[in-house]
Amino acid sequence: MSTTETRPGTQADKGYQALGSRRDRADGRLKIQGLAPYAVEKSLENLAYAVVVQSTIPHGKIVNMDTDKARQAPGVLAVYNHESGLTIHPAKTFSSGGAAAQAFLPLQSDKVLWNGQHIALVVAETLEQATEAAALISTEYSGEEAAIHPDDPKAEPESSEATTVSWGEAVPSLAAAEVQVGGVYTTPREYNCPIEPHGCIAHWQNGELTLWEPSQWVGGARQVVSEWMAIDSAKVRVLSPYVGGGFGCKGGIQPHSALACVASRELDRPVKLALTRPQTFTAFGGRPRTHQQLALGATREGQLVSIVHESWNETALEDVHTEPCNSVTPLMYASPNFQSHHKLIHLNTVNPGWMRAPGENPSSFAIEVAMDELASKLKMDPIALRLKNYAEQDPQAGIPWSSRRLKEAYQAGAEAFGWHQRPLEPRTLREGRQLIGWGMASGTYPVRRTPGEAQIVLHGDGSIEVQSSGVDIGTGTYTILAQTAADVLHVPSDSIRVTLGDTRLARAPVAGGSQLANVLTGAVHKTALALRDALITLAVGTPGSPLFQVPPEKIRLADGALRLETQSDTRISLAELLRLSGNEELVAHQDTFGKEAGEEDRDAAASTASMMIPPTEGGVSAHSWSAIFVEVAVDEDFGTVRVRRMVGAFDSGRVYNPKLTESQWIGGMVMGIGQALLEEGMIDSRDGRIMNANLADYLVPVNADIPALETINVGEPDFLATALGGKAVGELGIVGVAAAISNAVWHATGKRIRDLPITQDKLL
Template sequence: MTAVGRPVSRVEGHDKVTGTAVYTADVVVPNVAHAVLVQSTIPRGRVLAESLRAVTRLASAAPGVLRVITPLNCPPLKPPPREMSDDLPLERRPPLADLTVQHVGQHIAVVVADTLENATHGASLINVDYESLPAHMSASQVLSQPVTPDDGNGWVRHGVYRPDHFVKLADERLQDHRGPDREPADGVRVSARFSTPVNAHYPIELAATTAHWDGDVLTVHDTTRWITGERAALAAYLDMPEHNIRVLAPLVGGAFGSKSFLWMHAALCAVAAREVGQPVKLVLTRGQMFTSTGHRPRTEQRLSLVAEHGGAIVSTEHHTLTETSTVAHFCEPVGLSSRFLYQSPRLAVSHTVARINSPTPCFMRGPGEAPGLFALEVAMDELAYATGLDPVALRLRNDPELDQASGRPWSGKHLRECYQQGAERFGWHSRPMEPRSLRRNGVQIGWGMATATYPGRRMPAACRVTTTADGIVRFASATHEVGTGVRTVMCQVAADAAGLPLAAVAFDSGDSLFPHAPYSGASQTTATVGSAVHAAGTQWRLRLDEWFGDRAGVDTPSVIELIREGGTALLERLTFTVDSAGPTADGPVSQSFGAHFCEVEVDEDIGRATVTRWVAVMDCGRVLNPKLARNQVMGGILFGLGMALMERLPHDPHTAQPIGEYYLPTHADVPEFDIGFIDVPDLALDPIGVRGIGEIGTCGVPAAIANAIHHATGRRLRDLPITVEALMTPFDTGVS
């Protein structure tokens, strides 16, 4: 029986449900000291040196305190390489580099003590005085006020800029145009402004680091999804060779983007361990997670669609204003989907980034697509009403055959089947077009839908195979298990490629000593690492067959006996490393697609919207494990549900301090799910035919909910999250 395609339970599942799984903060290191961060309380200014010296003396004399590290005594750290900071959200300015403050929550000291309690007490004694300076706390302030000069070395930058492309992907253009310069004057036009707030990742596992030195060799246990990238960044900050650094992250308890890069606390933990001469553990508090491990930045989007009266779109404009910090680059790539998702002879897409005094943002699940499709798909729903077409029919009318951005064909596209199957499973044919036409148990009912899409990505990776005398074949790569089931599907791929049963294979990850792999993000891990595992398994079987010829067989007992018979020489022959390249640059374009359909109940008396039913059909290539794939899509939908109805990180506009609470969906908010897959392999992207599935579940979800609320109430809501106040506003039939 083949392993791929079976609903195999997670290989680490037993450890997780029994509490024996070991995460970073659980790692036991002998003689460990504890570190606690001290963070700034103002958005911009300068720490007064005399004040810092005084409180440092006070904290240093506290019980158990071993060291207080501040900008006044921190060993100088080097900036990261430009190839990591120019395109990725890695901060240009090393931590504790000077006394200037660029945002609330910036690290200004590290207190190291013999116990966590003593370190926490010591940190509480560091209350510094500041020289405050005027801060830019929103993009509108940056645009309306004089631009502050950049500092001399380029670490701190101000003003606005317009990046050319998304991260290192030159084809994913953030400024794009095709067709005539001006929008056509005739036709059916829908134009509106949309906004999304700051969203926090809020993973269950807190960010944590334990660092210890053995001479010049540094070992770091960290909650990271990019161990090889962290090793490179640490080597740069600490000015040491990469081969002297080992990064370990065997299990990561969720991330959603917050653990994709090296954050400043990890470098400071390594410095602290070197300074005190013993291992140091640093675990961020829940509050510090909001300021120290990234977030999804605010966006303000202006979107305009023009269509012929029959519904054919002739023009698309999507302009985005978003924000980053003054010490790092990041642009939420909101308009990328608008470049290709619907046929549009004319296109104008732009992204403007304002540098504000806030923590550095970063990738968050569905970066760009999640907020961008909210605007695009709500506008498409509005255009459907303006043209008198059913929302599904409008999308089918404008489904392009080629990728409009590149002119190349798709490697595989089955979006029409997603629409058709999703509509059938949901019962969409029974939906009346008129808003406020469905009611049940005294509340309004609405049905809405939206398109989902996310790129199919693949990067180079490698895999090591080690064959042991007991007949177990171990595959290993420097990738990560972030709770998505990577270890499980890699075992399935390995078993089939090697012609072995699942019980005879294992997959190891989370160690920078393993062969290279990219960060676990952008829905690329299965296609990327899976290609390397597939190549390794295929090579393993070829080597075994060459050694024994027709005697190799396929069942476990015979293989184990053959391996034992072959002895050390065979074990060495069956232990090797293979490399896997990325896809060809001029090949077809790989993109995943899907369709969301949902039902909401809106109680206008109390302003409550409840999502009661959800149908999603996804076209993500081959489905390796239907159980894990379904769980991933369900999780993505809940992620998008929170984005639509609950999540925002409010700040005091005067102090920039976080205020209020951060609300998330719970089990009580879970709708009835019906998740389906087209399940057609995409062999142009990779040899196992998969495309990523981690992000696409979120993409389009907020729009589907907003469209369903419009169907239920007649209210066209364009700002997230959709609040109680918005739903309780007296209904006015004259307002669209």
């Protein structure tokens, strides 16, 4: 069951499939027919193929690398290593306000910092020749002692003051609390595993570089490439027409792309570099391991009096990625006393990176399992406990919510699930040897906003094209932007062409943080209004037009024409208006920047993180909300866990396209099942090797693992959050799912699992 938001009187009701309609994805047919052009499928003359060689030790130096056999192999054009003199300049990382995913620069020194680091590159006429030659390279190392695991004595925690949150007297209040619960909650290393592995094609021509790159952020990629190569960003063009999944790992351009760029420059020909699936596990990082020690203090009636939270995440030895495990704990519940500290532990690992709902995901796991533990200890219904501690405003910022329909999510989800039939005591429900458990959890994700631009072109034949450098990472940007334009221009949305993923187009921020749909619909809506006004002005000011000198307020757009409101026969088509007025095309370009913003601000929004507006900007706190309900069956003999059904009730504000929104919610719920029950990066303690760096051994959910999933929309337009009233969608779906499954497993078995994934060995 899914609710569909409709707005009476909108063009969505008149067959245009504009905003609010359940229009199919514009790119769907292309993808199922194999016609959608992905970055590494670009066909170029004289294309060379590059293969990366990676280290096999976790820490040390390269003493000798024998490349003679590789250089002499058939078809080999070049072999590069740290002695080749290839210069790659540092780029500003995202954590420092830039756009690079890692500070690491490949082939710049003999240092080895993790097992799987890029240490050489082979370029040949064919992929097979490059692969064969790469296997002929042998490397001698001088090993150094490595810190593989967070409990290594050499791995000292580093405080991250920027993530410290505190108010009241949390520690003494916890000690004095009538009821206390808590424990240690951990999540393992997890990997994004998009179907499309990372790869790119770099092509230097006349001092300029074109890069075909599967990217969530072409503007950021262009900026980083310009820094790597020390050339003006105007000489770099990045194209990403389609992305075969990313889930965060394609948000920042990765170091292998620097190798393709520099090799193309050296060889003066285009170079394709595609990572193998195993290489994607060490060429960039997924979600890092996290550890949270969380304690709740409450009255016997269930009123929270204190929350004390200490956490850390692993990061690279000489790099930084923060997975803020306290991003949800200060927000979800009202507590008069709160204290949270987050730390980083530097290890010999590739720098971790973004993975769906970074921070919010592990944070929600700890607080939502702890709340279930408190409900159990107090013998309260978990929803009743949450309602008792419902935060009517943002507890951390002390300001109102822009909107918070979490109570409505609890109610709608509970009714659809049949929650009122749930017994309080665990091990109460069973079917033969199957123990049945019901669990629930809350979720939230912030509304992040970055200003952006859009351009709409009315071509001479009357066709309409929406243009943006923003990308469609599989979430439906192509579709929603056409619907946005159709909402204003009153033409069928499937007749509007949308062009995306090119840095030569109107500037847009990263497709990450669940922000892009709200950012670009706002920009396209504003641009469409400007085009509409320009058309009306042209119609009333062009001699020979049937609308010449008609008052503008009496003119309407409909079905590719302008017409007199009271006389529909008095009309002129858009194409005829352009011909009559002597225009080959009409272009409208608008943005959502403030009036004081200059070109530097616009460039910064498209290429750095500096212009991102926090969710508390403007005197209200803007977040999306969810309530997840799960039923599991646990085999009493074997300890296997199966999710049998799941209901998610979501407040994402206004839903622009219910079909696409539900798809994103469901996708997050599926990833949450994988996180809860299957996914875990296995690390060899001897040498830091990732032992399951493939899709056979790194387990992700498949169709057989997924039960019936039901989504419910409880949101309403929130114009305090965004221009068109939408809130975050894509990352909300996963938040709280692992906690709900863990809570259901406890309800089935009476065993509390605080360490993900929930595997048989932890239950038997």
